[in-house]
Amino acid sequence: MAVTERSSQLTKQSNPIVSRLRAVVLSKEGILFLIMIAAMFILSLLTDKFLTTNNLLNQLRLVTEIGLMALPMTFIIITGGIDLSVGSIFGLSAIVMGFLWQDSGWPLELAIIMCIVVGTIAGFINGLFIVRVGVPPLIMTLATLALYRGMALGVSEARSARGFPDWFFDLGQRQFLGIPSQLWILLIAAIMVGIILARTPFGRGIYAMGNNELAARFSGIPVRLYKLVIYTFSGFMAGLAGYIFTSRISTTRADMGTGLELDVIAAVVLGGTSINGGSGSIVGTMIGLILIQLLKNGLLLGGVKGDATIVIIGAILILAILINNLVQRRTGGD
């Protein structure tokens, strides 16, 4: 609080650099970033195993799948929608891949492509019903949450696919240029998607839809097409994440990714994207994602039991939004 007041006095002398800096620091992402740095500092005091390059890179490896799905989820939540089916699409795609290869004798390369294709189709179906029939996104994806998971169960009959050849694990378990391979995908995807959201007409259209869909439609934004694109993209990413996850843990089962949708949504919402739509950013989502994982890992290494970690993360989710609300309200006032 004291810092806030002092910095607001500084800007009264209207130094453009300081006021610019203040705007960045006091933005949702800025506050969240500060919270993350503070958390990292405290966690590094708890244990010296936490703040090592190896550990941090490894933690990022673990969140790649959630991160990939959080990118389209950011778009979707900004438009005021939601996609609850990503965990099920994730499971279904991976199961289709595993069984096309194991039972139907498809070449693994082709099965991997099908994994992503199945995810994309599943997302496209969500989008199609949402824009064509007008089913609210929450209800549509609640139904397909059950449907896609059910299909995964039906296809696999609760068996698992395993015994993949060695090259299959390159993406999930090995490194490329000193960094976990799949992290490159997340990095490139996040930068591209971040630029698309912040700097293109498409991205601005997404914000416009979230603020006022009717106004967006009247100003010539192809609302339906954009929605179809983002839900399809969400399915695509869930399929890709399903492949990466299978490559990381070496096996695939129908119940894989159950409840994952809530982790994805938590990262997006913690990242400052308003659940009511209209505001949010990819930078915020990525910070939210990393903050959650670092907390989980740091607390665990610091000797806090896994279950207590969940409690702390739940509390931080609420607190972070609360702090941000307070700061935004205060700065929004002047």
Next chain:
Amino acid sequence: MTATTVSAARQSSPGWLKNLRTLVSGQEGALTLSLVLLVIVVGTANPRFLAQQNISDILLNSSYIAVAAIGMSAVIISGNIDISVGAMIGVLATISGQLSIVPGMPIWISWLVPLIVGPLIGAVTGFLVAYLRIPSIVVSLGMMSILKGGLILATGGVWIYNMPPEYKLAQQSFLGLPVPVYFMLVLTILAALWMRYSPSGRAIYAVGGNKEAALLSGISSRTVLMRVFMFNGLMVGISSVLFATQFSSIQSTVPNGLELTIITSAVVGGVSILGGTGTVIGATLATILLRAIGNGMIFINVSAYWLQAVQGTLILVTVLIDLLRRRRQAAQIRG
């Protein structure tokens, strides 16, 4: 049965034909019709589906979900959502079970405590939503983590056995039906009457439909939201007692995905996720329908593995039918 009486009572204009038509075209009517159809189809294919024991099982297994779906309906009608209900049921059932095996403790205490703790948790959620204006999906997401982690932390996820026989409320029967079924029926009717006829009940619809209009007509949305979340806590409390007393042992963890089952019941029951419309009768009927579908599929030899896929499809179909119906109604109003 209950749908008939209440929906009919709602209709002020006379004429039984008109009454019947509004009834059948409403979501509650559609659900009743689907239920009747299901019973006829599955019952013809396999008469064992209609055995009294099976019907009573379907109703019993619907009960604790339906009671929780009543609270959820109120929350969703107010324009919010509560994802933490599954975790709440886990926590409250554990508390109830643990109390029941404390020597010398009267049994009614283990039934009563969840009904007090439930509204308290609801009050915390409600306070964060109503007064600190954090979106309910975020609050309940956080609350879910806190409760889930806290429960395992406190208990280690142990199983609770050896509850005294008189504790097992849900295993008692009255006039041939399990006791929880009466809870489901009575609470549904009471909640429906409250939400339809009392000012405090109507206020929930007002807040969910149009917050500003509600404020201008003198309704404090904060008070209403606090009340809604505490009401939800109470329903979840009752639900958790029914849940805890139905089985011979309780695992002190959170039942997986229970919140989604409850939300699905409310939504399939016609409660609009956008807030402002829906009834608890629809929610209860939907709970029973979904249970009956799951149960019926076993009787017509659908592979257990495909059960969930068929259920998902049926949810989708129900929602689509409702959507088309609403669109036609809107067209009628315009025309």
